[in-house]
Structure formats: structure tokens, C-alpha cells
Amino acid sequence: MGAPTGPGNAAVDEQSLSVFLRLDGHDHHASEGLHDIESALHDIQRHLPSGTRLKACVACAWSDYSPAGSGLMGSLACFRDAKDAYRRVSGKHGPDGIFACWDLLTEFVQETWVCGEFEQRVGDPGYRGAFPAPKLC
Secondary structure: OOOOOOOOOOOOOOOOOOOOEOOOOEEEEOOOOOOHHHHHHHHHHHHOOOOOOOOHHHHHHOOEEEOOOOOOOEEEOOOOOOOOHHOOOOOOOOOOOHHHHHHHHEEOOOOOOOOOOEEOOOOOOOOOOOOOOOOOO
């Protein structure tokens, strides 16, 4: 975390994120310059050995972020108690948009948490799409 941006201001002038996963004795580091845990975990997943998948809420079929934005970590919405409604989500607006089922979310979770309802996120579901997301050039 950086320094306060001014007297009486709780905001900081910068923050940095360092994330790694230790797997079978090897450290898999996220690239530098990423600004949230979701991006870091997408980056790590892309560099894991073939066939190795993260088992955490960020990679779950029933999780999504608000289109209004999210912070550094912990603002992942879980829809495990509203699977049928979430299964229909295909974007932001309209009858099948994320806002149509937002009030049905079960709870907010941290990206690295996992529960007994975990199902691997496959295809391009929900509002945020695939995990890992295709790397942008």
C-alpha cells in the first residue's frame, strides 16, 4: 500500500499486488502490474501445467462480479442457492442479464474460498465469462 493521498484522507496513492501459488514444490507467480486478485488468478491459471485447474470460488460456475465494479478482493458474488436463475445469465441487461438475478445472490465470498457446491466454470457463462479469460494482447 502507498501513502495517504492527503491529510484526513483514507485513500492511498498506490497499491500493488503480489500473488503466487505453490504447487508440487513449484511457485507460480502472477505477472507484475495486475491490480486485483481476479486478474492475478486468471494469470496464474494460464501458466499452470496442462490439465491443472484452480479449485476456488473465482473458478466456480456459480460466481460472478457486479458490473458496477469490484475492489481488490472479496467482492465475488456467489449464486450457489440460485443456480437455475444464474444459469440463464448472458450479459448485463435484460431478462437474462446479471442484474435480473442479482438480488438472489447467496453471499459475497473471497476469490480463494471454496465450498461443497463448487463446479468448474466452463464455457462462457454468466456476466464475466470464462475462467481463465482469454489473454488480451
